[in-house]
Amino acid sequence: MGLSFLSAVLAVVLGLSAALNTTQGTPGPEATTTQEPRHSGITSRILEVNKDIIQTLMEGDVAVPRKRNAMRCFSDANSCKWPKSFNGMVEVPYHISNYFYASEKAAIVGAMESFHMNTCIHFVPYTGQTDYLNIGSLSGCWSTLGRSGGKQDVSLSVYGCVSHGIIQHELLHALGFKHEHTRSDRDQHVRINWENIPSGNAYNFQRGNTNNLGTPYDYSSIMHYPKDAFSRVYGAETITPIPDPSVQIGQRNSMSAIDIIRINRFYGCWWVAVAQG
Numbered sequence: 001m002g003l004s005f006l007s008a009v010l011a012v013v014l015g016l017s018a019a020l021n022t023t024q025g026t027p028g029p030e031a032t033t034t035q036e037p038r039h040s041g042i043t044s045r046i047l048e049v050n051k052d053i054i055q056t057l058m059e060g061d062v063a064v065p066r067k068r069n070a071m072r073c074f075s076d077a078n079s080c081k082w083p084k085s086f087n088g089m090v091e092v093p094y095h096i097s098n099y100f101y102a103s104e105k106a107a108i109v110g111a112m113e114s115f116h117m118n119t120c121i122h123f124v125p126y127t128g129q130t131d132y133l134n135i136g137s138l139s140g141c142w143s144t145l146g147r148s149g150g151k152q153d154v155s156l157s158v159y160g161c162v163s164h165g166i167i168q169h170e171l172l173h174a175l176g177f178k179h180e181h182t183r184s185d186r187d188q189h190v191r192i193n194w195e196n197i198p199s200g201n202a203y204n205f206q207r208g209n210t211n212n213l214g215t216p217y218d219y220s221s222i223m224h225y226p227k228d229a230f231s232r233v234y235g236a237e238t239i240t241p242i243p244d245p246s247v248q249i250g251q252r253n254s255m256s257a258i259d260i261i262r263i264n265r266f267y268g269c270w271w272v273a274v275a276q277g
Helices: 003-015 042-050 068-074 102-118 164-175 199-205 257-266 270-276
Strands: 090-096 121-125 132-136 141-143 151-156 190-192 239-241
Touching (some): 042 164, 090 102, 102 121, 102 164, 102 257, 141 164, 164 257
Parallel strands (some): 090 121
Antiparallel strands (some): 141 151, 190 239
């Protein structure tokens, strides 16, 4: 990871309030558990939900960690992996706030089970483990990157974030995965239209020194931004696929096949990875 990106992280920390609105009132109507419309991908919805929150975020939904040692995740994803248990599974403890209705809890657990079916990642109920995900309805949709240690907040606001694809997206951040458009080889696959990006949002498009795990650039990844992410003018493209600008990006509502392959390669789910090729 280059110094420019780490400098951008520090600039955001210094320039924005790190205050977090954790106040939770009376739950809203149970209908707030949402389903994604077919015409809109989950990354567009995440950015829309998060646009007015005061939580310090990188790339729209990655929380800047308060613990200095957790910053290493931005430069070395391997340092923030969740550990394997004796049975070869990667068990990630979680606690779900009682603020959620039963149907909302079911949606969260259902998204977790999609990892169980395709990878060696198993989300397990918190029973006193040192490191765990604390899933609540805070302000917006966000997570820290990788295992940061101790109680680790994941925000899934009932006002727009409790849907299958958004839950998967934020859990992927918690597992250590970044947005697709920050890949080291992204300039071979997309053009970043800097002229359409406000200077204050340029840090959201910094390219990283990433381990791409031998997988191709995935326009259909659930971790890909939409074409107009952070645009200074409504509808103006900030990301354009190349060489074919008509390729759809940021439209997916669940993990792609390549997303799943990357999880298995990153965490050494070898028996699943072999089957997937």
